[in-house]
Amino acid sequence: MTTFRPESERVLHTDYQKSVAAYWNNNPNDDRVNTVLGEVDGLYHHHYGIGEPDLSVLEGAEDTRQERLVRELHRLETAQADVLLGQLGDVRPGDRLMDGGSGRGGTSFMANQRFGCRMDGVTISEYQAGFANDQAAERGVTDRVQFHFKNMLDTGFEAGSMRGIWTNETTMYVDLFELFAEFSRLLEPGGRYVCITGCSNDVFGARSASVSWIDAHYGCNIHPRSEYFKALAANNLVPVAVTDLTPATIPYWELRTHSELATGVEKPFLTSYREGSFQYLMITADKVGR
Numbered sequence: 207m208t209t210f211r212p213e214s215e216r217v218l219h220t221d222y223q224k225s226v227a228a229y230w231n232n233n234p235n236d237d238r239v240n241t242v243l244g245e246v247d248g249l250y251h252h253h254y255g256i257g258e259p260d261l262s263v264l265e266g267a268e269d270t271r272q273e274r275l276v277r278e279l280h281r282l283e284t285a286q287a288d289v290l291l292g293q294l295g296d297v298r299p300g301d302r303l304m305d306g307g308s309g310r311g312g313t314s315f316m317a318n319q320r321f322g323c324r325m326d327g328v329t330i331s332e333y334q335a336g337f338a339n340d341q342a343a344e345r346g347v348t349d350r351v352q353f354h355f356k357n358m359l360d361t362g363f364e365a366g367s368m369r370g371i372w373t374n375e376t377t378m379y380v381d382l383f384e385l386f387a388e389f390s391r392l393l394e395p396g397g398r399y400v401c402i403t404g405c406s407n408d409v410f411g412a413r414s415a416s417v418s419w420i421d422a423h424y425g426c427n428i429h430p431r432s433e434y435f436k437a438l439a440a441n442n443l444v445p446v447a448v449t450d451l452t453p454a455t456i457p458y459w460e461l462r463t464h465s466e467l468a469t470g471v472e473k474p475f476l477t478s479y480r481e482g483s484f485q486y487l488m489i490t491a492d493k494v495g496r
């Protein structure tokens with residue numbers, strides 16, 4: 207007789223993973239900063255923004271200021287995803303891409319629109335997978351864009367099946383050596399991995415109070431910068447470009463302090479970026495070997 211194991215037990219391996227899934231299934235922080243921005247044009251993001259803000263949104267009629275701020279914050283978040291996707295190189299409609307920790311699906315829909323490719327998003331939140339699949343149905347793209355209740359450390363997808371993989375601010379929830387072993391397995395030879403992440407700066411000397419505050423706010427474990435390169439090298443993933451996006455994201459956080467949707471996490475982000483204990487990094491790496 208085989209014992210029935212619920213799907214959630216197959217996907218969530220540890221109590222920590224269960225707690226992360228519970229967080230995203232029932233966000234304890236005010237999630238309106240994500241849903242209200244998503245309502246602007248139907249792209250729901252779970253990442254931050256980059257680029258020069260239009261500060262004129264802070265001026266002019268007071269009764270519509272908050273609405274202007276929402277649009278501007280959303281524009282900067284979409285700009286961040288555009289920059290990430292621009293690193294993926296030559297992606298063809300016949301290629302397949304994977305989004306590791308796909309949230310409500312924003313970046314995945316942008317990738318499908320841009321490349322016409324097949325998209326698989328994986329998330330350990332059943333709520334998020336359901337939300338993103340509903341979005342795919344609304345957009346009429348369920349044949350090309352699918353979201354799965356899966357663990358990015360152990361997806362079960364076929365080896366060598368992905369032309370590209372990205373993680374957009376999700377690596378702070380997992381062990382990087384385990385993660386990159388799985389990505390290296392999934393990528394075809396010459397396939398590309400793009401990572402945008404917040405990492406602690408080894409040069410600062412130790413973990414700062416503000417980095418610990420961010421960890422506590424989201425229930426994550428921010429890795430040092432050095433850890434990324436050790437784990438990539440250990441898994442045949444060779445960096446081709448590294449960009450420090452810290453100066454490009456600080457204005458987003460400054461703007462966010464003016465929004466009524468601000469959650470309080472703006473303060474440790476701005477403190478840690480300004481003091482140099484935390485960095486917003488984009489790493490692009492190619493899979494070598496088989």
Ligand code: GPP
Pocket residue numbers: 235236237239240251252253254375376378403404405420424426428469471
């Ligand atoms: C943003 O998600 C990303 C995370 C929660 C992971 C932590 C990222 C770091 C760089 C440390 P979100 O869009 O849900 O956050 P918020 O609700 O604050 O906008």
Ligand code: MG
Pocket residue numbers: 239240251252253254
């Ligand atoms: Mg957000």
